[in-house]
Amino acid sequence: MPRIQTQRITRLDGGNQIVEVIDESGASIPAPTASTAGGVKLGATIAAAAAATATADTASSATDVAGLLADHNDLVNKYNALLADALVLRNTINAVLTQLKAQTIPI
Structure with missing residues (x-):
């Protein structure tokens, strides 16, 4: 085979x-290390995103105002958990982007 x-x-x-x-x-x-560029510099370890805490909800079956209020409050709590999950994921993504901008790679 030709070279x-x-x-x-x-x-x-x-x-x-x-x-x-x-x-x-x-x-x-x-091989890359924290001080030697071997293709890329070795970056700090970035932890995986935390497990999601938000849960799915179901349609309300309430038949009175008190039941609707309870379902509404449950929905607000689930929405707030979703916002907290999104914030954790955003922070993880920002940490990875910071590493990429610094031309380092997480292990």
């Missing part, structure tokens, strides 16, 4: 192209 050769055009000379053959036989990328 694939990597070439880089170094300049154009009139209608001719001058190419440089790149020797990749000795090239290696070191």
